Amino acid sequence: MNGNPTLDTLMNRKSTRKYRPEMPERGVIDAILRAGQQAPFASQLYSVILSTKGKFAFGAPVSLVICVDAHRLRLFMKKRGWEIVTNNLTLLLLGIQDAAYMAQNLVVAAESLGLGSCFLGESSMSAERVRHLAKKHHLPELVLPLVELVLGYPAEEATPRPRFPLSFTVFENTYPELGDEALEEAMAVMDSGYLAQDYYKKSKAKIRIEGDRKDEFTFDDYSWTEHISRKWGQWAASPNDLLEVLAERGFSLEKQ
Amino acid sequence: MNGNPTLDTLMNRKSTRKYRPEMPERGVIDAILRAGQQAPFASQLYSVILSTKGKFAFGAPVSLVICVDAHRLRLFMKKRGWEIVTNNLTLLLLGIQDAAYMAQNLVVAAESLGLGSCFLGESSMSAERVRHLAKKHHLPELVLPLVELVLGYPAEEATPRPRFPLSFTVFENTYPELGDEALEEAMAVMDSGYLAQDYYKKSKAKIRIEGDRKDEFTFDDYSWTEHISRKWGQWAASPNDLLEVLAERGFSLEKQ
Numbered sequence: 001m002n003g004n005p006t007l008d009t010l011m012n013r014k015s016t017r018k019y020r021p022e023m024p025e026r027g028v029i030d031a032i033l034r035a036g037q038q039a040p041f042a043s044q045l046y047s048v049i050l051s052t053k054g055k056f057a058f059g060a061p062v063s064l065v066i067c068v069d070a071h072r073l074r075l076f077m078k079k080r081g082w083e084i085v086t087n088n089l090t091l092l093l094l095g096i097q098d099a100a101y102m103a104q105n106l107v108v109a110a111e112s113l114g115l116g117s118c119f120l121g122e123s124s125m126s127a128e129r130v131r132h133l134a135k136k137h138h139l140p141e142l143v144l145p146l147v148e149l150v151l152g153y154p155a156e157e158a159t160p161r162p163r164f165p166l167s168f169t170v171f172e173n174t175y176p177e178l179g180d181e182a183l184e185e186a187m188a189v190m191d192s193g194y195l196a197q198d199y200y201k202k203s204k205a206k207i208r209i210e211g212d213r214k215d216e217f218t219f220d221d222y223s224w225t226e227h228i229s230r231k232w233g234q235w236a237a238s239p240n241d242l243l244e245v246l247a248e249r250g251f252s253l254e255k256q
Numbered sequence: 257m258n259g260n261p262t263l264d265t266l267m268n269r270k271s272t273r274k275y276r277p278e279m280p281e282r283g284v285i286d287a288i289l290r291a292g293q294q295a296p297f298a299s300q301l302y303s304v305i306l307s308t309k310g311k312f313a314f315g316a317p318v319s320l321v322i323c324v325d326a327h328r329l330r331l332f333m334k335k336r337g338w339e340i341v342t343n344n345l346t347l348l349l350l351g352i353q354d355a356a357y358m359a360q361n362l363v364v365a366a367e368s369l370g371l372g373s374c375f376l377g378e379s380s381m382s383a384e385r386v387r388h389l390a391k392k393h394h395l396p397e398l399v400l401p402l403v404e405l406v407l408g409y410p411a412e413e414a415t416p417r418p419r420f421p422l423s424f425t426v427f428e429n430t431y432p433e434l435g436d437e438a439l440e441e442a443m444a445v446m447d448s449g450y451l452a453q454d455y456y457k458k459s460k461a462k463i464r465i466e467g468d469r470k471d472e473f474t475f476d477d478y479s480w481t482e483h484i485s486r487k488w489g490q491w492a493a494s495p496n497d498l499l500e501v502l503a504e505r506g507f508s509l510e511k512q
């Protein structure tokens with residue numbers, strides 16, 4: 001099978017964590033945003049807050065806060081004599097998809113124009129961060145900041161990061177039993193891949209172990225599966241803060 | 257600003273709702289899936305069920321059920337001596353993003369290779385559909401079918417659909433008051449755009465009004481904002497079924 005420039009763009013993409021200070025031309029930013037809009041959608045349930053003044057992560061000159069947005073839906077439904085009847089959970093789950101498809105198009109469009117980007121996903125999902133962004137950008141009810149994407153010209157050369165083997169990700173017809181062999185192979189691909197790039201050693205990104213458990217890893221063997229395990233094994237045990245901030249934004253998820 | 261083939265691919269993309277029966281080569285399907293994997297992620301919290309035998313929507317020869325998948329996370333964390341502590345809501349909200357970024361890369365990769373695609377988003381989000389797919393594909397706990405993407409070579413020529421004006425979608429620093437003028441302009445762009453393509457007339461996709469309210473629209477004036485209003489103004493009032501099926505899949509969203 002022959003490749004093409006779009007496939008090359010997709011395959012070469014990696015998060016950029018160091019930026020040159022120069023501001024991309026406005027035409028470049030607008031072309032990226034327009035390409036974002038052409039992603040498929042349920043109801044265009046997203047909006048974007050663009051900031052070009054301020055300090056953003058990794059020295060990036062541009063920040064895009066991608067929001068789930070049902071505020072505009074409510075406004076135009078009112079013009080048509082309708083009110084939103086659909087429950088918040090469905091609205092949120094479809095809204096996140098609309099916003100995420102658009103966001104990924106932004107990533108691809110930016111890459112094709114020589115810009116790097118990085119999602120700030122995990123931090124955006126905290127109640128504190130949601131409140132901060134909602135206040136800073138005057139977000140009305142039914143607008144939820146989902147994820148921040150920073151953009152700019154890269155000041156580092158990075159290589160694409162490894163991924164699970166396709167055989168561990170795509171299953172034909174039936175989800176298989178994943179035995180030890182498949183599991184260990186997939187873990188080895190990720191861990192040896194990140195180690196070969198000295199990824200955690202360079203970024204000094206080791207996550208501290210809380211409590212009494214001893215940290216037996218050095219940067220010679222600390223890699224992706226251990227790093228990810230420490231996140232999901234230690235962080236954000238209670239959903240209550242997030243449920244509360246979702247309700248504040250207009251998306252209460254309680255049973256009715 | 258100069259365009260490029262990737263931007264052209266993004267700008268030309270539209271959902272395909274009529275397919276030729278021929279099966280894409282396996283190399284083509286795998287190239288699309290690999291490009292999907294290179295999307296950014298929090299923790300690769302997705303998997304894909306590929307089906308090439310059966311009848312799929314719009315006569316498409318290939319179906320991809322894109323799942324949020326924390327089952328593999330749980331398996332490899334166990335190998336490392338960890339358990340998932342993070343709450344289900346955070347897991348789900350980040351998992352949906354991982355899955356959606358990947359899914360949008362699939363869409364773009366397919367388009368670049370001459371294939372069409374269509375998300376079956378709204379139907380996938382029903383409790384009935386989730387249960388059906390979970391059973392059919394033997395999905396373990398912590399695997400949630402999020403959205404189905406059908407793929408194949410198009411048997412129709414379609415033009416990209418309209419989108420809201422950029423000025424109604426991207427806001428600098430502050431979310432503005434959206435006055436009547438901006439709102440009416442945005443509605444007119446969408447409605448006149450769909451009418452110019454005879455979109456609803458051709459697809460006979462008018463949504464019936466429930467209850468006593470009279471339907472005063474014909475296919476000469478029934479368009480996007482009315483169509484979307486009838487969905488969100490009539491469907492899925494209660495979140496309870498969806499909350500229940502999420503809990504069945506391992507993602508209970510109750511307060512703790």
